[in-house]
Amino acid sequence: MPSRFVLLACVFFSFFCFSKPLKIEIVSDYNPSYGESPGDLATQLLLIIARNLNNEMAIEFVPASREREWRELKHHENVCLYNKVRTPERETMALFVSLPLMAFPSNRLILRNKKFVSIEVTLKKALSMGLRIGVTKGRSYGLEIDDFINANTDRLFIGEGNDSAFRLRQMLVQGRLDGIIEYSSVFVTDFPSEDVLKDISFHAIGDTKATIFGYIACSDSKVGRKAVDLFERTLQKRKIQDLIIEAHANLFLPQEEVFISNSLKTAFSIND
Structure with missing residues (x-):
């Protein structure tokens, strides 16, 4: 009987531990302490994605300059940045979600x-x-x-x-x-x-790509990998992909809109 009790207690304790949301610091220039809603689309989309994680992740915004963002990511295991261009240099210090959050004309x-x-x-x-x-x-x-x-x-x-x-x-x-x-x-x-x-x-x-994508990037750590996996899984949902494409409508000049929409569909492997 005691051993059964111990086993049940362990199972309950394990479930309790793993059901805790992953705590992630989002380092950016958005400061929610001002009590204002984010004005930029990237922050709005990130918040929508966070809400769709079903309490598996708890995010906290930490205000910082662009330069400091990357220092924080390198020195802490639970930091994520968003709307970041993917470059070879950045890939040496961060884990990137493979699907984009934003798309821009060059x-x-x-x-x-x-x-x-x-x-x-x-x-x-x-x-x-x-x-x-x-x-x-x-x-x-x-x-x-x-x-x-x-x-x-x-x-x-x-x-x-x-x-x-x-x-x-x-x-x-x-x-x-x-x-x-x-x-x-x-x-x-x-x-x-x-x-x-x-x-x-x-x-x-001259000599630049027509479309640039903005991605979510996280600390190169176990916590960062878990965060990337959660973001990845959410961005794979068709309803989220459709929402992102819709959100880009009327965001750019008319001659650039169609190309942006098609670029996002290609990134999400949407054929219809």
Whole structure:
């Protein structure tokens, strides 16, 4: 009888332990302590996915700059980041979910009062014109652009801090920069005024991919692997995939929308 009691107690204890939600820290620039709903789609989608994990994961947002995000992930076993571009360098320090959370048209070179520049231009050519171009420290713009930035840091204006991307957009509008590397839709959302846009031109950057995906990345640890498996399983659900594709509708300029939708369907292996 005592042995049966011990066995039952062990089974109950094991069930209790394994039924506890996995505790994950989401390090990002979103701070829920302000009591505001997230304005960006990536955070909204992440929260929807977290709710669909059926209490298997408990997430807590930890505010940090883009640069600090990766330091936190490297030094702690229970950290996840989201909406991150997958690069060979990042894959050496993090475990990535294989299915995307977000999709974007490739970054554009956005210029002010430089409409003489051709509609597609390489960054090398832009710098050879003497243009002062701003980029955000710690942000990945895609493999090709990242490589160019790393090789030409001294010729670019490097913005730092949590809101550096927004400040760069402001500096462009104020004429303190000639150009920035940014998504066209992000810029238009911040500055929809025709007065501003009449001086702005959007240029495709030569030698870059047409679509960039944003993924969830977690600590390279046992806890991180469990988190990746849970996110992966949820993103494999057709209802979640449909929701993500729907959420991208009207998010970008009309000429880019169809391509984004098709790219997501391909990533999710949706054929209908």
